[in-house]
Amino acid sequence: MATRPRPSGAGDNLKRLLELYRTMVRIRAFEETALAAHKAGEIPGPLHVSLGQEGVAAGVCASLRKDDRLTSNHRGHGHAIAKGADPVRMMLELYGREGGSCGGKGGSMHIADFSVGMLGANGVVSGGIPIAVGAAQGLKMLKSDAIVVCMFGDGAINRGPFLEGLNWAALYKLPVLFVCEDNGVAAFTTASSVTAGPGALARAESLGVAGVTIDGNDCPAVDDAVTRLVAKVRGGSGPQFLHAKTYRWTGHTSTDAAAWRDPKEVADAKVRCPIARLEKLLGDRGVDAPDFAVVATQAQAEMDDARAKAKAAPWPKPETAYADVQDVGAAAWHK
Amino acid sequence: MATRPRPSGAGDNLKRLLELYRTMVRIRAFEETALAAHKAGEIPGPLHVSLGQEGVAAGVCASLRKDDRLTSNHRGHGHAIAKGADPVRMMLELYGREGGSCGGKGGSMHIADFSVGMLGANGVVSGGIPIAVGAAQGLKMLKSDAIVVCMFGDGAINRGPFLEGLNWAALYKLPVLFVCEDNGVAAFTTASSVTAGPGALARAESLGVAGVTIDGNDCPAVDDAVTRLVAKVRGGSGPQFLHAKTYRWTGHTSTDAAAWRDPKEVADAKVRCPIARLEKLLGDRGVDAPDFAVVATQAQAEMDDARAKAKAAPWPKPETAYADVQDVGAAAWHK
């Protein structure tokens, strides 16, 4: 996966396209594997998966360096994988096992891997926005040229932190790329039914943050747009905004069968699958089905391995429940 | 003071102009009297006065009915007087005396008079916004045709409730008129130095709320604009926005001498005094200095009387400290 910066023109670069493809397939394989494990009762608690949205995560993260930071929302598996997190440690975390990236204390909704700049999923809608702008402010203060990407859903633009955070980032010209991953729904509610006005980008612009709206299922287009936006952000032009339209194939959580959704809408969305779409483009460039199968097989093997490791891993040691609360005044563990 | 609705054309109506004038003069007299009383040590706690901003309060409230509601911010004296609150009960409240409109429990920062639809000043910036939209929602549910006016400063547009409340009002097409009283400062900070983007109205529009920007020191212009906006709001067109530019002559509170301000800026603003400005207009219509003096003298007499009454009033009875906490589980008073 690409973690180095690259000036522009992803569409013309076959290697780059294959990287985008591989990232999407790995995200898909990770989440399908996790869903199966959840169904089998191996993973506790709910999962928020992003099946159908992989184009955004892959496209956004292709331009990021390892030391760039990313804040995520509750639907963070794809963001983490695209940012370079290790699926084994992620799967261990989803299982709540020893060796999980959060020691089993976070689970899916708090997936995080600081070693690759993934500053964490968040159980609170919009919760990552203030954190992202602060991280950008800190990086600027430290004279780093790393940047911050802040991922959130279309439901998040109705909470106060959206306004505060964008105004803030514009004011201090902070190196943040805001990404609204617009899958059309917020939990069980059609987002447009609770969102007034012309939409996410207009809101951003009214707060001094410019940007673009794109088709988030067109992964190379996301990559192209982000390449340009990241160059601006890293170049000191201040925050930028990406409004990426996509669709979530599944219910809100792994326990929501999404019977409330229009089946036709879901079927239509599946036709616009970002992976299939890129396959078509790659097909025109001479990459064919067996090549795709290799990627898929590798990805599935990687995630099967992660699942097997997670399933076999021990539970965290009981005393770890008492670790990492705080240095001073922490509760003591007694066997 | 006008509390009945009126179709349009304030500028052509001398009686209306005189009403606007009288309201402004009464607000000015109330606050100057309160400031003097504060300086004399008669009024405890800080006062937030609105000297120089009277044009907005008077112009906005001229189109309101008694049963229309108004939510205010920390700088609420003018809003209360313009909405029809009794200056005697207000002054008693500022003094913390028995008979004050809040029984002495609120003081200046929580001035309120529900009997004239003034739902209260608020010690929290933006605090009135969610309350206003909810009041509008309640009124709509009750099939009332009363509307709600929500007053806040230019500092308030940087807090989350601004986004949430406007989106909400637009979504449910609620009868709210939002009024941003833009005096250029937020506490001790130039508001523009902490506000990114094109400004209050653009933010409102991005949230689905249309409106206008006007000169808040031109009281008849405010009245004209509000007349039109209120007609829309009351007519069921949903929320509207008024961005009124004005200037605050004094420091943030009565204990802030405002040494931090550019004296020239203040001097320039005083030239644009909304009262003087209306006097000029009225002069052209044949109203002359002795007429103004009568209004001023009456207003000052009214406020001197309020001050005298407040000064002479007893303190609230000690047991009232224990009243109106809650019906169930309230602390009991023991002598």
Add this chain to the structure above:
Amino acid sequence: MAQVTTTEVTLIEAGRLAVQQEMRRDPTVWVLGEDVARGGLWGQYKGFLEEFGAERVVSTPISEATIMGAGLGAALVGTRPIIEMRIFDFVMCAMDELVNQIAKVRYMFGGQAKPAVVVRMPHGMWRNSAAQHSQMLEAWFTHLPGVVVVAPSSAEDEAGLLVSAIRSDDPVLIFDPKDLWGATGRIAEKIEPIPFGKARQLSTGDAVTLVTWSALVPKAVEAVALLTKDGVMVDAFDLRTLWPWDEDAIVASVKRTGRLLVTHEAVEVGGFGGEIVARVVDRLGPQNIKSAKRLGAPRLPIPFSPPLETQVRVTTDKIVAKVKGML
């Protein structure tokens, strides 16, 4: 007394029926919150949209501050909103509206305002939901003047306390127990209000007084059964409401038993157990008490991993052991 027909229902259904009854009775009662039009996250408003329409069953944007604040505003013009917070933890996004506004308007404005709102906040640990979806901070609100604090544990109490809450002119905070949504009980066709401040006695005995509420009630009941087998008779109470709370009943009990254990799912440090112990000690005098203890969670966020979560929970065994240690 006339015979009352009752039906067995879950706690969630009991709450649903109670709100439905009150919305039928009083057209000014309405509900607002995320996804309520589809029945609420937990099904607690199922069928409401169809019966009461979109104006009284308002599905909102993800705008907790405004959900709370708009509820207050609507109360100030004479309606009676039920503010649904979905999951307790999200009330942190609406604390100004709750703490600085709802709890204070009546007092601050000298009695002019009537903040007759009900705030429902499903709380507590629930199926490995980790630190941001498992909190129990009900103790905070006992320390907040201006509000009533209700924490039911049974279907009957959920129904009766909700009816009281909706009819109350005070702001009433209801902590629905997430972990007990499925608990069943019998409710009457016409749900009667249950007064605030009256504990429910769970068992009688004179060895020790056991006080608890919310999610720990079923565990306390189990513990009492185990202790009874061992000959330890427990005077156990479900407090049901934390403010006001049934001080007189608890003091009278401890006066008899001489021993007090308060147990709650929330963190022990700074929890409401401290208040209860302090009041009982004050009223009876320490010399008249043999033992006064608390059992709550250790002071740490709730971990996701099942065995870690279990470890930090108060369990039946821990209650039994704690009681035995006091004898």
Add this chain to the structure above:
Amino acid sequence: MAQVTTTEVTLIEAGRLAVQQEMRRDPTVWVLGEDVARGGLWGQYKGFLEEFGAERVVSTPISEATIMGAGLGAALVGTRPIIEMRIFDFVMCAMDELVNQIAKVRYMFGGQAKPAVVVRMPHGMWRNSAAQHSQMLEAWFTHLPGVVVVAPSSAEDEAGLLVSAIRSDDPVLIFDPKDLWGATGRIAEKIEPIPFGKARQLSTGDAVTLVTWSALVPKAVEAVALLTKDGVMVDAFDLRTLWPWDEDAIVASVKRTGRLLVTHEAVEVGGFGGEIVARVVDRLGPQNIKSAKRLGAPRLPIPFSPPLETQVRVTTDKIVAKVKGML
């Protein structure tokens, strides 16, 4: 020990010097909040803009949620922000960021995050500021895992505890006592850190143990003087930090005196006094204590009117009377 030169300063100036010293020592320390570039609402950052520049002395929009959350974000990349909340009550606009994020990130992410922030929240009653500008809810945060809770009452402690807070990797919440901003004390040129969890003994005696903190400390000192005149010798403590708190010192004292009075400005119900009483009773056993009482404010919002405000305050006289009633 070498002689240390000290200067007399106000509490506000002591805090200013402490932060200044630490900002000179460590370039990653910075401050953000409304109006801080002009020295802060209280002058606690006077001259900072000139010395440290606008990048480290960041005057912000009125965006409390983002002030708090941005502070956390900046800590996560390795800086050490001092988050200035201006007046405690406004933290209600930033509770998700404080409670759900700052207090939990380290734990939730299994130790990956280091939320090394200091949150300053000037609190308490102050010159008729009414219900929304007078709250004291420090007890809440003792019940919140993941944070340190500091409530200094003197210039010396303000300085030394701020130094500790800034150097700590934990999130440290400092409740600056608004009513004592002008209190004077002597601080050394080089301000040394004061460890968390150590009470300051205010007086010694064996009639009663008196525990307090923050704004009530001067009143407790006055009360002790009056009681001493009447021959009642008080073992009095300023707790200084509420989490951790100096349990050992208080337990040892009550073991000697047999009587405990905790007094705080905050509402008595649900206040931290309950925790202290419960712990002391638990550790010593009720039978070994003669009396354990609390004195706090009645459970009501703070009224504006001066005589009403005075009436609900804990005063020196009330402390004296309460102690005498315990003997």
